[in-house]
Amino acid sequence: MNALPRCLFWRRTDTGGAEHVVFDDRRGLHARGVAVAQDSAPYACRYELTTDDAWNTTRFEATAEGAGWQRSLRMRRGDDGWRVTASEQGTLAGAALPGAQDPDRLYDARDVDLYASPLTNTLPLRRLRPAVGDTFTITAAWVLLPSLAVVASEQTYTVLAPGRVRYRSGTFTADIEIDDASYVIDYPGLGTR
Numbered sequence: 001m002n003a004l005p006r007c008l009f010w011r012r013t014d015t016g017g018a019e020h021v022v023f024d025d026r027r028g029l030h031a032r033g034v035a036v037a038q039d040s041a042p043y044a045c046r047y048e049l050t051t052d053d054a055w056n057t058t059r060f061e062a063t064a065e066g067a068g069w070q071r072s073l074r075m076r077r078g079d080d081g082w083r084v085t086a087s088e089q090g091t092l093a094g095a096a097l098p099g100a101q102d103p104d105r106l107y108d109a110r111d112v113d114l115y116a117s118p119l120t121n122t123l124p125l126r127r128l129r130p131a132v133g134d135t136f137t138i139t140a141a142w143v144l145l146p147s148l149a150v151v152a153s154e155q156t157y158t159v160l161a162p163g164r165v166r167y168r169s170g171t172f173t174a175d176i177e178i179d180d181a182s183y184v185i186d187y188p189g190l191g192t193r
Contacts, residue, residue, distance in 0.1 A: 004032065008183060010118045010191040015039055019191065021119050025181070028053045029126075035117060035145070041066050041092060043146035047114060055127035057141075060112040064146045071098040073148040075141065081107045082141065084150060098148035105152040106141045113140040113153060118184035118191050121167065125182040130159045 004022040011018050021033035028051040035045045047062040060075040069090035076083045084106070086099030100106060111123040124138050135158040142153035158166040163185075165176050177186040186192045 004030065008119070008193060010184070010187075010193045012037060012116070012191050014116075014189055014191075017116075019117055019119065023119075025126075028055055029123070031119065033117075033119060035114070037116065037145070039146070041095070041146050045114075045145055049112065049114075049120075051123065051127075055123055056110045057112045057123060060114075060141075060143070062114070062143065062148060064148050066092065066146060071146070071148045073098055073143065073150070075112065075143075075150065077109075082109070086148060092147060095147035096144070096149035100141075100150040106139075106150065108139040109141040109152060111138060111140045113142045113155070115143060115145040116190060118187050118193075121165075121176060121184055121187070122178075122182045124155075124157060125165065125178065130157065132159050132161060134159050 004024045007022045009020045016038035017036050019035040021031050023031035031049045033047050037043060043064050043066040045062055045064040050059040051057050058077055062073045064071050069092040071088045074085045082103050084100040084103045088098055113120045128136055137156045140153045140155050142151050153169055156168045160166055163178055165178055167174050167176055174188050176184055179185055
């Protein structure tokens with residue numbers, strides 16, 4: 001395992017928790033991170049994310065663990081769509097099964113969006129490079145935590161000003177502050193660094 005040259009740390013503002021990621025973004029993105037949260041089912045999630053040079057996600061692997069349970073997820077995207085495999089040990093009460101019920105619904109997804117992860121908002125911004133005033137809608141493979149269930153999620157981004165992007169999915173909206181490299185500085189109601 002190679003040492004990666006950069007790191008970021010976000011403190012959760014909606015619950016006790018944090019996310020730490022080490023990464024290399026010189027040619028696409030290769031990132032390894034850990035997200036922890038003190039939710040109704042406290043968890044720690046370790047993940048690894050890889051994109052191609054154009055910032056299309058090619059691989060995502062995660063393991064989430066809490067008291068009495070552990071779940072794993074592997075996702076790979078190729079020309080024929082996503083391959084998703086998952087496993088579980090123990091019982092995560094009331095949670096959906098890990099993985100994707102219908103991977104074909106993820107076919108148009110070029111980005112993985114890990115639940116409550118500021119890092120994954122960077123993927124479509126770096127891939128599409130929008131200018132101020134631009135609005136675009138994507139389909140993301142949304143990985144829910146702590147269940148590691150994967151669903152297709154339509155998400156819209158609008159660049160409001162340099163360093164400010166409006167994110168919308170369903171009825172949820174947030175104005176996110178980003179740095180010059182499109183990494184989140186402040187995500188109201190979620191996390192800050």
